[in-house]
Amino acid sequence: MGSRMTDAVVGVAAPSTGPEALDAHGSMAELFRATASQYHSKTAIVYDETRLTWGDVERAVAGRMARLAQLEVTSGDAVVLLLPNTPAFAITFLATISLGAVAVPLNPAYVPEEVARYIRNASASCVVTTDEIAGRLRDALSVSGVKILVTERHGCEDSGTAEASFPPVTLDTVALYGYSSGSTGEPKRVSRTHRNLIAESAGFTATVGVTSDDVVLAVVPLFHAHGLGNALMAAVRSGATLVMEEEFRRRPVLDLIARERVTVFPGVPFIFDALADTKPSGVTDLTSLRLCFSAGAHLSPEIHRKFLDRHGAHVRQLYGCTEAGSVTINLDDDPTESVLSVGRPIGHGRVEVRDEDGRVCAPGVTGEIAISSPTLTQAYDGMEEATRESFKDGWFITGDLGHLDGTGALYVTGRKKIFISTAGNKVDPVEVEQVIAQHKDVSEVVVVGVTGPAGGGETVKAVVVAIGPCDRAEIIAFCRERLAEFKVPRIVEFRDAIPKNPLGKVLRKYLV
């Protein structure tokens, strides 16, 4: 694009490090096999009492490929992963993409209605899940008619090898469907290819310096782009050890960091805030931590300071999205002064800040953040209008607002889109509004995010105009049946009318 010629003197951020050599691997599957071969006897995954070497993982992946093949999963098929952070997640993900099939990681906390919607959207042919989750989601899984593979948490129970008869997996084979919150209540599906994932894992490990000596904590969900890219794929690329924890519990996580000598800790503000407020049990040595970084929502200087004071480690900000994975990270030697910055581009990514006419803003001027990267998808599947709005000339227009400083460091200051950031999750208010609007006693509803406790992100609030005798408990119960718990409003306010401007547009500022 011609206008990029002026990048050097306007607000465009260059990568954090010089261009590193991207992998010569022909697919993520090939990259995984190379790592498994090079680090065959080294610990790959620590999960509870289970310790797997990269050789163990390779065998388990071959077994899982054979099992999926028996279920007639083949190249191009979508395989839904409804799994917590377990070896089974990593093994099933790697087996799926090694077959040339598409991994579709979903939040196991979704209610049956939500799961059924995603299964339909992905046209999934198979769902891999645990016995417990399968039981809870029985209705969604039986209605959709897909094949169900119930796995042990360790994921190593399958044997055999799936040989030869699969079409070759190439760089342009789709490996992953991710879902981005939509502004219409309907999630937007993005396809990311093996090329995208290789670029992401290579860029991240090179920029951040993750090596086989590292121990990466996976407590953020692997079904989310943050955990998948910065924990699982970073380990697959580098041969690092992945320490998995199914759910966030404060002192067990601190104990795990000390016991396993964790060096890299991807988290979210909510996690770092809760840990900053937690006295460890006894003597807990966290000096192994060399890199803690937070994504998913704004990290306050207060959380950075509290965590540093309590645990002796800086928490840095990373900025990313479902469409591209990780985009920037703050790697300043001492990030105390620049803690509000999400840093500079990772790998070969580029960042611009643009004004309303699409022109690149000068440093310090706030505009909309646009990104370009080999990690980036190029469209929302089957959504032409949404694609036209957000993808232009190879750039993704994020909907986030921010500015670059004179050194090229990015600051995210707000967003044009109206998502609500709760404790590590994004909530689309329109989706919640659509659910509440189905209640027989509700005539109108608007859902907004209100500022929550220091580290907890925002709180979901529903403002309801009722035409019948419903109360707060009724609305919450109604939502709980239809939405994952993180989307359910904590605050329900009843009003006689929703404030609107003369054109009928909801005046959200009067609702927060």
Added chain:
Amino acid sequence: MQETSLLHERIKAILLQELNLDVPANEIDSQTRLLEELGLDSAGLIQLVVGLEEEFDVEIDESAIGREDIQDIASIATFVQAHMDGQQDD
């Protein structure tokens, strides 16, 4: 042993503060159902436990908390009191 009504008031104050509940204090009593009426979720539970630890100087393992322990302020008070008594005995 703390006086029950005082303990309940302290827990209510923590609930309102930690969970950012936009609910008038007089609408919450010892029997208000926290999960059903106030939308307490797993993230909220951790925020609540952090507040309880700070207020009562106890150590609480959030994974040891059962659904029955957080039904309402009264059940949280029973749980916290048992922790305080247990940790004093240690």
